[in-house]
Amino acid sequence: MAGAGGGANDVQWCFSQVKGAIDDDVAEADIISTVEFNHSGELLATGDKGGRVVIFQQDTENKSLPQCRSEYNVYSTFQSHEPEFDYLKSLEIEEKINKIRWLPQKNAAQFLLSTNDKTIKLWKISERDKRPEGYNLKEEDGRCRDSTTITTLRVPVFRPMDLMVEASPRRVFANAHTYHINSISVNSDNETYLSADDLRVNLWHLEITDRSFNIVDIKPANMEELTEVITAAEFHPHQCNTFVYSSSKGTIRMCDMRASALCDKHSKLFEEPEDPSNRSFFSEIISSISDVKFSHSGRYMMTRDYLSVKIWDLNMENRPVETYQVHEYLRSKLCSLYENDCIFDKFECCWNGNDSVVMTGSYNNFFRMLERTQRRDITLEASRESSKARQVLKPRRVCAGGKRKKDEISVDSLDFNKKILHTAWHPQENIIAVATTNNLYIFQEKVN
């Protein structure tokens, strides 16, 4: 089958690589908190709870050989954020990287935005493969030459050296968020980006760090009246004036920045009506949207709530056009999931390159691929047991109740500590990055 995407069941997924330690004793700092491919898919960035960023680069040397699928190798790693303490507010500021977003490439260097709860940083990642040699006044190791020994003049030349990848912070966007940043999104105009916290969305210019415009503010005058918070926000992929933000009540608001400076009034409100007779204590909690992503086409958007993935047509506000159950069998476990806080887990979701398949994570290191055209779905597992080179992943099945079949796993046997919250899909190829707690799995399409 040709092209990227294809049907979930046409594609067979194989293990390609796994990064990270094998041991079960996971240090908190090693917990992966974000995964993101750049626009070409050549680079894959991860952020962790320890504030570190690791960037992998696709090895394109062996791409011509069909058996040797390109591998991702470490390209650069750096400490993006450090823990801070705000003494005035008595607040501990975690260094955990909440999101990484790449800028489209404009020159030889790569740029990405990484953010923790309070501060966004623009990092420049550049390569150095040449260095000047033959200075007149100093030796190669830096020592000064004795000027009396210099009898001739030479022009320094650039000589090749071992590739060095350097990451440097070019901008620090700080002090604009009272609450915790949950999203950043680069605008298609390549000049601005937004950052969203629980109650506000701010607009920044990539060059300007001492000012940002507040474009959404849902903080009530009296905090006792607070009923919902912002959970995610994203710019439209093509329309630079349009962005959406999702809420903890399951609604998505689309805003047009041309309408007014403060976009408190939405231009569209996407909300699925709820049957009031079905309402329970859990209804609002499980309707909270943990992620919102526009399709590459810009025609649709996808939202993830606790139990489902919904695809919305931007032209239709009153209900989603498609709804997929991720793990409906958890509905009868909500009480214990509330008690162990799992009900508040924030799962992300992503589109494949041609918007035909969407992917999201679940528990027990399972992840789900939902194919849109034929409404087929598949559950796969990221595990060390299925980590042999080019091993094809077997579909997994969860038994909700009753008699458990041979290959099925029962709901009560699921490991709720093994959650896949972050996944990413290569923008053009069938290559996916799946993050378990502290490991990064890379799976690729089986090539015959």
Place this chain on the structure above:
Amino acid sequence: MSNETEIANQAMEEATTEEQQEMQDKVVSPEKAEEAKLKARYPHLGTKPGGSDLLRKRLQKGQKYFDSGDYNMAKAKMKNKQLPSATAEKTEITGDHIPTPQDLPQRKPSLVASKLAV
């Protein structure tokens, strides 16, 4: 068919409909069943007013007990004396004890490289 059989059949149908109704009442949605379980364990859940404890808990993430005002007042008061030293145990610092910056858990950046980069 005789009258008796007809009546008997009708009675059976009614009985089945009744049974079905009973079953429906018993087969509550799984969500509502879970809600009942939760309410049984925590009877006061959801009865408190004011915007939702959940949201407020979410907004207050990271709050530690260190009052810079108290700390500076204590420092000013005890110019010549030493500030109360940190407690040995890692209990939460409340009450008469004035927390010092030393009491707060020291968070240093990770000097170790990520294990993904190996």
